[in-house]
Amino acid sequence: MTPAILFLEKQKAAFTLHQYDCTAHDDFGAHAATQLQIPLEQVFKTLLTEGEQGAVVALVPSSSKVNLKRLAKAAGVKKLEMMPPTKAERLTGYKIGGISPFAQKKRLTTVVDASAQLHAEILVSGGKRGLSLGVTADLLHSLLNAAIADIT
Known part of the structure; x- marks a missing residue:
């Protein structure tokens, strides 16, 4: 059980669990898509x-790149840059390749790419490598309290 799963269960949220063998060291999204045939x-x-x-x-979809200017505008801030991986791990409590948007150490401003609304379910990290959660954009x-905007 990861903090993300415990959080969703406590909220009585509807989600699906997708486990796979993670052997990737980068591009974890592409690896998950291949392993899960999604x-x-x-x-x-x-x-x-x-x-x-x-x-x-x-x-954002693993098939896309985030547009930092669009993200900053959607988040209501002036400028953003990518956070170094070690800092992201410290801030969220999760390891790279397994950072879930749920149950991070601190509630952060979150923006979901609008393309999530095109799918009945999207996969996000479940809190560790090899574990994904199927959720809806509405649930996020x-x-x-995530904003939904075109950020790719």
């Missing part, structure tokens, strides 16, 4: 960014 655009990666106003979490919006 389209790459349905597997969302959790990216940590930072700026003068603090940290912002971006959830309601449980994380």
